[in-house]
Amino acid sequence: MKIPPALRPLLDDGIVDAVLRQLKSGKEAAVYVVRCGGEERCAKVYKDIGQRSFQNVAAYQEGRKSRGSRDSRAMSRRSRHGRSVQHAQWKSAESDALYALAAAGVRVPHSYGLFDGVLLMEMIRDADGDPAPRLNQVEFDAEQAREWHAFMVRQVVLMLCAGLIHGDLSEYNVLVDESGPVIIDLPQVVSAAGNSNAFAMLERDLANMRATFGAQAPELLDTDYAYEIWTRYENASLRPDTPLSGQVRRSQQRANVGAVLGEIEDARLTAEARERGRVEAERERGERD
Numbered sequence: 001m002k003i004p005p006a007l008r009p010l011l012d013d014g015i016v017d018a019v020l021r022q023l024k025s026g027k028e029a030a031v032y033v034v035r036c037g038g039e040e041r042c043a044k045v046y047k048d049i050g051q052r053s054f055q056n057v058a059a060y061q062e063g064r065k066s067r068g069s070r071d072s073r074a075m076s077r078r079s080r081h082g083r084s085v086q087h088a089q090w091k092s093a094e095s096d097a098l099y100a101l102a103a104a105g106v107r108v109p110h111s112y113g114l115f116d117g118v119l120l121m122e123m124i125r126d127a128d129g130d131p132a133p134r135l136n137q138v139e140f141d142a143e144q145a146r147e148w149h150a151f152m153v154r155q156v157v158l159m160l161c162a163g164l165i166h167g168d169l170s171e172y173n174v175l176v177d178e179s180g181p182v183i184i185d186l187p188q189v190v191s192a193a194g195n196s197n198a199f200a201m202l203e204r205d206l207a208n209m210r211a212t213f214g215a216q217a218p219e220l221l222d223t224d225y226a227y228e229i230w231t232r233y234e235n236a237s238l239r240p241d242t243p244l245s246g247q248v249r250r251s252q253q254r255a256n257v258g259a260v261l262g263e264i265e266d267a268r269l270t271a272e273a274r275e276r277g278r279v280e281a282e283r284e285r286g287e288r289d
Contacts, residue, residue, distance in 0.1 A: 006045045007032065009116045016043065016120075023131060028090075028187060033123070033131075041112060044119040046091045046187070091117050094187040097164060104162035105240065106155055107182045127178040135181065135212065136171040142217040148181055149213035153225050155183060156206060158240050160233050165190040165198055169205035171212045192233065199230050224249060 003011065003019050010016040020033040023042060034043045091114065098111035098121070110122035124132040140148065152174070159166060166173070166189060173185040192198045203226040214221035223246035231248070232238035 004030070004032065004045055006116070006118055007034070007043060010034075010043070010118060010120075013115075015115050019043070026185070034120075036112075036120070040123050042109070042121045042123050044094075044121065046117065046119075088117070090187050091119070093189055094185075095119055097186040097189040100162055100164065101159060101183075101186075104158050106158045106162070107180070108186070109182065109184060124175045124177050124182050124184075126176070132175040132177045132182065134172055135174040135176055138176045140216060145213040145216035146220065149209060149217070149220050152181060152209045152213075153206065153229075153244065153246075154240075155181070156202070156209075156225075157229060157238065157242065157244075160192055160202070160229065161238060161240055163192050165192050165195075165202045166205050167201045170208040199226070202226055202230060223247070 001019065001021060007016060007019055011019070016034045016036055018035040020035060020040065023031045023033050025031075029044050029046045032043045032045065034041055095111055095114040098108050098119075101108045102110065109124055112120035112122070114120075126132045156166070156169070166183065166186065168185065168188050169183070173183065175182045175184055190198055190201050192202075195201075206226045206229075210220055210223060225244055225246045228244055228246070228248035229238065232242060
């Protein structure tokens with residue numbers, strides 16, 4: 001096969017011994033099977049910003065730290081340097097997340113490091129030793145659906161306890177090996193504390209898991225873990241083993257915006273009247289003097 005240009009430096013430096021084949025090509029990267037010594041690994045080659053089809057990148061990168069104010073300004077202006085910094089952040093985010101999540105007990109591929117912008121990872125395999133299928137390619141019954149759904153909810157909790165949210169979790173970003181689900185594809189990982197879209201992304205991740213497993217176990221469609229998990233995270237009571245019911249719903253009572261605006265207007269009018277009274281009193285004192 002034709003060697004991708006991004007992998008040539010790894011071959012030249014002896015980090016990779018051979019490029020065997022392409023495993024998959026997605027919206028932000030292509031993954032190749034490579035040989036390192038006597039072991040097959042995955043090499044993830046990220047597409048250039050202009051080639052990626054991943055939408056709303058800025059929403060995912062909110063809250064990520066840049067190397068300095070110059071980089072931050074460049075990214076906000078979307079200059080050539082800014083796009084280069086953004087691309088480098090996109091690639092390093094996944095490598096950093098894999099290390100952090102593995103340390104937190106999340107089932108993710110083992111990372112061997114980021115080399116010249118290429119991420120080397122463990123090859124996740126099925127029981128037969130072949131590359132593990134994605135969740136959407138696996139058949140499972142209701143009992144397995146309930147078991148895996150509970151497992152994935154707990155994985156989301158572990159991620160959040162580490163301060164991270166996947167942001168694009170779905171049946172297409174989960175592999176299934178002989179022990180169960182393994183979470184993959186993390187370049188868009190979100191900082192839970194630093195991103196204003198964090199809860200919406202957490203909610204979507206969990207909704208995707210609910211829909212996937214609820215297709216086989218319909219009772220799961222009546223669960224709602226997002227608000228319960230997020231509330232515990234916000235009040236610092238979320239732990240890896242925190243008991244969850246999946247039945248805590250957010251308040252459906254809408255804020256009375258009209259009443260709030262009325263109170264604000266009343267306060268404004270009162271303040272204006274008080275100020276007019278003060279000015280009038282000072283004027284009268286001046287006239288008496």
